[in-house]
Amino acid sequence: xxxxxxxxxxxxxxxxxxxxxxxxxxxxxxxxxxxxxxxxxxxxxxxxxxxxxxxxxxxxxxxxxxxxxxxxxxxxxxxxxxxxxxxxxxxxxxxxxxxxxxxxxxxxxxxxxxxxxxxxxxxxxxxxxxxxxxxxxxxxxxxxxxxxxxxxxxxxxxxxxxxxxxxxxxxxxxxxxxxxxxxxxxxxxxxxxxxxxxxxxxxxxxxxxxxxxxxxxxxxxxxxxxxxxxxxxxxxxxxxxxxxxxxxxxxxxxxxxxxxxxxxxxxxxxxxxxxxxxxxxxxxxxxxxxxxxxxxxx
Amino acid sequence: xxxxxxxxxxxxxxxxxxxxxxxxxxxxxxxxxxxxxxxxxxxxxxxxxxxxxxxxxxxxxxxxxxxxxxxxxxxxxxxxxxxxxxxxxxxxxxxxxxxxxxxxxxxxxxxxxxxxxxxxxxxxxxxxxxxxxxxxxxxxxxxxxxxxxxxxxxxxxxxxxxxxxxxxxxxxxxxxxxxxxxxxxxxxxxxx
Numbered sequence: 350x351x352x353x354x355x356x357x358x359x360x361x362x363x364x365x366x367x368x369x370x371x372x373x374x375x376x377x378x379x380x381x382x383x384x385x386x387x388x389x390x391x392x393x394x395x396x397x398x399x400x401x402x403x404x405x406x407x408x409x410x411x412x413x414x415x416x417x418x419x420x421x422x423x424x425x426x427x428x429x430x431x432x433x434x435x436x437x438x439x440x441x442x443x444x445x446x447x448x449x450x451x452x453x454x455x456x457x458x459x460x461x462x463x464x465x466x467x468x469x470x471x472x473x474x475x476x477x478x479x480x481x482x483x484x485x486x487x488x489x490x491x492x493x494x495x496x497x498x499x500x501x502x503x504x505x506x507x508x509x510x511x512x513x514x515x516x517x518x519x520x521x522x523x524x525x526x527x528x529x530x531x532x533x534x535x536x537x538x539x540x541x542x543x544x545x546x547x548x549x550x551x552x553x554x555x556x557x558x559x560x561x562x563x564x565x566x567x568x569x570x571x572x573x574x575x576x577x578x579x580x581x582x583x584x585x586x587x588x589x590x591x592x593x594x595x596x597x598x599x600x601x602x603x604x605x606x607x608x609x610x611x612x613x614x615x616x617x618x619x620x621x622x623x624x625x626x627x628x629x630x631x632x633x634x635x636x637x638x639x640x641x642x643x644x645x646x647x
Numbered sequence: 648x649x650x651x652x653x654x655x656x657x658x659x660x661x662x663x664x665x666x667x668x669x670x671x672x673x674x675x676x677x678x679x680x681x682x683x684x685x686x687x688x689x690x691x692x693x694x695x696x697x698x699x700x701x702x703x704x705x706x707x708x709x710x711x712x713x714x715x716x717x718x719x720x721x722x723x724x725x726x727x728x729x730x731x732x733x734x735x736x737x738x739x740x741x742x743x744x745x746x747x748x749x750x751x752x753x754x755x756x757x758x759x760x761x762x763x764x765x766x767x768x769x770x771x772x773x774x775x776x777x778x779x780x781x782x783x784x785x786x787x788x789x790x791x792x793x794x795x796x797x798x799x800x801x802x803x804x805x806x807x808x809x810x811x812x813x814x815x816x817x818x819x820x821x822x823x824x825x826x827x828x829x830x831x832x833x834x835x836x837x838x839x
Binding site: 388 | 656658699707729730741756757763767769
């Protein structure tokens with residue numbers, strides 16, 4: 350091996366990292382004990398937080414990056430990858446997360462945005478980023494900024510899957526609508542959805558996003574997780590859904606199995622038995638405009 | 648003659664493995680690439696790819712799906728990358744993974760550190776005329792291998808490519824990046 354030939358943080362490495370997460374469940378955790386429970390249950394990664402989204406919602410005020418000490422505590426507790434959330438546009442929080450050794454940064458609408466015009470320029474980082482999106486245009490703008498992975502935004506901390514479904518259908522439908530378009534029409538479409546034309550053409554050619562696409566924001570049961578997989582997700586993030594349920598350990602294991610067997614209703618039925626109460630959940634239509642998280646960062 | 652390849656489809660970069668084998672098998676009529684999730688999917692396969700992913704997760708799902716004994720007894724060739732290399736070993740530095748003991752070697756998980764330490768490197772591989780651009784992603788290494796295992800490539804951190812009979816294992820990802828020379832080497836070694 351020639352040392353001068355070593356390369357770090359390339360697109361292939363960043364997108365490759367996201368590919369290794371496919372078919373997996375990424376779980377929100379707030380301490381070492383929860384992180385170990387998630388790892389034992391078969392999570393492919395954990396998201397290190399100070400509060401799960403349902404509690405961020407309840408607490409109000411400005412939500413920021415978690416305390417670095419908390420993140421280090423979680424990194425030290427598990428062998429699977431650890432992700433951390435930075436505010437939209439807050440590239441210094443992202444720099445701190447990278448310096449702490451997180452394996453992926455989530456530029457997340459769950460935290461209070463730090464910049465209402467620009468997202469983080471993610472191309473300059475060695476650590477890969479995941480970003481939320483509600484439709485194809487948002488997804489492709491984030492990829493153009495350097496995101497190595499996309500997740501549907503859904504409506505975090507609600508335990509209500511309706512928004513995750515809406516966003517996954519919008520992205521998958523947006524890609525299906527590209528098939529059969531002429532190159533001229535693809536340029537027109539790119540202008541329409543405010544996305545770079547080369548990325549629109551790449552989606553049309555491949556019939557999917559050029560990066561891994563997970564689902565997030567409202568998944569609370571094994572059935573919710575399998576629903577998102579059948580709608581085309583490559584994997585799922587579960588935030589409040591696990592540790593706000595009556596039996597987090599059983600719920601975590603059941604969701605991992607439901608994602609693995611997402612097209613086998615018998616298995617999903619079996620793993621869904623006797624899990625106790627799922628998280629309570631919120632009707633998203635009753636949220637005030639300032640309580641809606643998904644509209645942050647477009 | 649056609650080659651039947653299965654890809655263990657529990658978690659990880661399954662689609663990338665399938666695509667790479669489809670491409671390299673396109674010139675062999677009668678070949679097929681299929682997903683393996685259940686014991687019966689292993690019947691009649693000439694080879695099985697064990698993909699990259701999280702070895703703790705895949706190990707757990709192997710147990711849950713009742714695949715462990717069948718994988719240990721699999722008689723075709725194994726093409727294992729990253730997490731697959733961890734699983735195909737007979738000794739692993741982590742009790743959370745129950746290895747399949749297909750290749751007598753001692754493997755360490757995450758030997759490079761965090762994701763920012765993941766790297767691409769030009770690697771000399773025994774049997775290849777030109778170096779291979781290897782992508783290491785939170786990669787393992789083999790710390791030592793039994794004498795009957797052939798070491799194909801080594802870096803300062805440890806052994807990163809091995810051959811054992813019809814089996815091959817890599818700490819990096821030949822299924823990413825489009826260079827299929829190691830896939831061809833594997834298929835030649837199958838003797839199908």
